Amino acid sequence: MSEERVKLEETREEFVTQWGIMGAQWGINRTMAQIHALLMTSPNVMSTDEVMEALEISRGNAHTNLKDLVGWGLIRIVTKKGERKEFFGAEKDVWEIFRRVARERKRREIDPALETLRSCKSATEEMKSVEGKAFHEQMGQLEDFVSFASKMGDRVASMQHGKAIKLAMKFFG
Amino acid sequence: MSEERVKLEETREEFVTQWGIMGAQWGINRTMAQIHALLMTSPNVMSTDEVMEALEISRGNAHTNLKDLVGWGLIRIVTKKGERKEFFGAEKDVWEIFRRVARERKRREIDPALETLRSCKSATEEMKSVEGKAFHEQMGQLEDFVSFASKMGDRVASMQHGKAIKLAMKFFG
DNA sequence: ATCTGCTTTCAGTAATTACTGAAAGTTCAT
DNA sequence: ATGAACTTTCAGTAATTACTGAAAGCAGAT
Known part of the structure; x- marks a missing residue:
């Protein structure tokens, strides 16, 4: 023993x-x-x-x-x-751990990064040069992706464990 | 200019x-x-x-x-x-960037971690003490969650951008 | 007011991680 | 074979990050 x-x-x-x-x-x-x-x-x-x-x-x-x-x-x-x-x-519940980490990382890291992406995007809004336009476009794509992923994370993190499982099942099924 | x-x-x-x-x-x-x-x-x-x-x-x-x-x-x-x-x-396509990062992190970090979780789980398989059982149970939950999340990541990462968007729409809709 | 048992801070130090620059290695042309 | 144009490595160093331990702070008990 x-x-x-x-x-x-x-x-x-x-x-x-x-x-x-x-x-x-x-x-x-x-x-x-x-x-x-x-x-x-x-x-x-x-x-x-x-x-x-x-x-x-x-x-x-x-x-x-x-x-x-x-x-x-x-x-x-x-x-x-x-x-x-x-x-x-x-906290021992894995789902709850995940939710908290997701929420904090969003607040601490994603949101500030998004802020920068938006600022870079708007700073190049009116540019006429090919380079300026390409940069603006790239910032736009990054912003779209990051904010989209962030929203998804929010959604998932605010779900009950059971609902998340159901959703996941649809996914695999 | x-x-x-x-x-x-x-x-x-x-x-x-x-x-x-x-x-x-x-x-x-x-x-x-x-x-x-x-x-x-x-x-x-x-x-x-x-x-x-x-x-x-x-x-x-x-x-x-x-x-x-x-x-x-x-x-x-x-x-x-x-x-x-x-x-x-x-690579400039954000979706492709995401896919590659997801794939690499899985390979480099998630898989080895899963290995450990499984090993810890099986090492405590037969334990009779309350502590041993609790530990075993906790490892099981972590393993389930991590491997589940990893599979989800795989799935998403192997989708075409368009399909992923559709799926996401269901999600929000 | 002082003591006791604890929490908090932080200057100094240790450990880790990242970077430099020069030397060695490679490849191809002559 | 020699050299030119590059790539790669790596010992030494710098920068960053994490940790220690002692001192200061705080709150309740006497």
Whole structure:
């Protein structure tokens, strides 16, 4: 039985590591992704000190990344009565995780990018040269695509899990 | 008329900068994204030296990132007859860009991550403890979601632009 | 007012990632 | 074989990003 414990912990570490790598590839800081993985697979909420110990990181690092994760809406602060310290628990439902990430990335990254595309498009609105027209056209296509994808994302992210599944079925069927 | 040139170049720089920022946020190296932006908005193919000059970067840097972009299928090498040197031209169709990025990210990042999820899932297959079962279940949900999303991506990416638009219309309609 | 237990900040440092530039490699023409 | 015109590599360096740990801040208990 304790053998099982050991194997579980090993497996969990494998997962934490891989989730960290994946996060890094997608522009999320490695530690943040690892903390997320840790909490996602923790049966109980964890304190800052527990996170520090599990990942062998400093208090400052743990603190910053925990608060960032709260900012992304991926974990929540839990206070136990009688205890002064904060505990953290992760959202475990994958669909909900997806929705929150989608929403935040849109807000933080897509919207500003769209702003630039629009500005570049309108700055070249009246141009007469072939180059100017081509550039304007290219900006228009990018803007259309990005804003379209963004709207799609919104739509999907605001659906209930069940509805999304149904829609997906149509797709494959 | 030359005033227009100046404004166009300024605007193009704005775009190159923003595309670089966006790339960085999505885990792509800034310079690579900037070169991509530059070539996407260039009426003609460009040589390594022209890219170096336009972005004020070294030969090594230009070379590495140009070749990486070729690896992603986002730009192609063009050789002019009589000329020995290589020129580079970007795919400009946004749908095609999307398809290629989707395909590459799947191959490079999603598939390996899925591999780990499956391995973690099967390593905890037979566990009897509550923690073991919960972990196994969580891996299963993640695997289902990731592989589902990946399949969806495949599907969309292998569609013709027109078909995708139709599908999207159903969606909004 | 002071202490205790915790959270937050941040200057300094470490680790990682990206870039430079020069040298080596390649290819083709003579 | 030699050289010209390019491409490729890579050791060294710079820039960026992430982390540490100690100090400061804060809130409730005494």
